[in-house]
Amino acid sequence: MGREGETVPGDARAGAAGVDPERLWLRPPEPRRGRRPSFSREAITAAAVAVADAEGLDAVTMRRVAAEVGAGVMSLYSYAPDKETLLELMVDHVSGELPATGETTGDWRADLKAIAHLQRAHMLRHPWLPAALSTHRTPGPRTLAFLERALAALRPSGLDGAARLEVFAQITAFVAGHVGHEIAQAAAARSPERSAAEARYLAAVAADGRHPELAEALAAPRRPVTPEATFTRFLNRLIDGLDTGSG
Known part of the structure; x- marks a missing residue:
């Protein structure tokens, strides 16, 4: 493909040699x-x-x-x-829109959650970012500035530097995946007919007797389903469950 080729950014075929x-x-x-x-x-x-x-x-x-x-x-x-x-x-x-500095509380879990919320808002402003980050490999100066903040926030965890990098990568991947799903769900919600059809389908599946676990889950009291509440609930489960004992 010539230099004028219109390969979409992020295509696995593009720039096979990678960016220097x-x-x-x-x-x-x-x-x-x-x-x-x-x-x-x-x-x-x-x-x-x-x-x-x-x-x-x-x-x-x-x-x-x-x-x-x-x-x-x-x-x-x-x-x-x-x-x-x-x-x-x-x-x-x-x-560069992400604040590279900010007060830390000493509670690394709380600080990491705050950083994740900043990332979510950032990705929602730029809906193409979740897909772009899946192929992004060379952090530039602005990205490194935010990374420094995150690693500093994680210092009280007692994890070594390599483990802190892994945790930040894990949280970033979670946020990107969640925001990608959130954007897709918002698009689907704009079609009331499709939403109603999905609800009828799940009700039929729950009633067929072959999926008792799903039926129980669907019958459970509903939790808040606003995008912010859902993200916070999932994020809390992830960060609160992080094991720092194994390094």
Whole structure:
């Protein structure tokens, strides 16, 4: 596929060799010779984020981003040589919205829950993030700043550095998975007919006698089902159950 190929960011085939983190984050972009361009890597990234926020990752192509900044497609490649690189830039760009500093209480579980809630709100503002994070591998400076905060919050747990990294990765994966499901559920809820059909289906399954465990679960008193309450309940179960004894 040529450089103009419209592979969706995150496609497993895109950028098979992977992004070079040293080149991406430690070396400034080198624009082509000639007249100084009227855009920057930051402007390109911001334009890509705006497209993804409004229309999803499928809409993010090098051609579309070039049009948004008023440039030719080829002129973008000095700043973002492929879509995988562009996706890395986008993830780090929006990570700047996450507060890199904040007071810690000394209660690492409470602080970790607060961090997870920040992540959820952040991903809901950028609904493409859960999918993007599944292929994101090279944390940039803004992402690292938030990671530092999370690792500091986890220090009172007594876990070593490697285990703290694992816990943060586990929580981030949980938040991304939950938000992805939350977004899908919200879309489904906009179809009353489908919601009613699902309710009838589950009622029929519960009554068929072959699924007693499910029938009991469906008959149990309902807990609050607002998105925030559901997320908090699941998050509490996860973090409260973390075992720090094995390191």
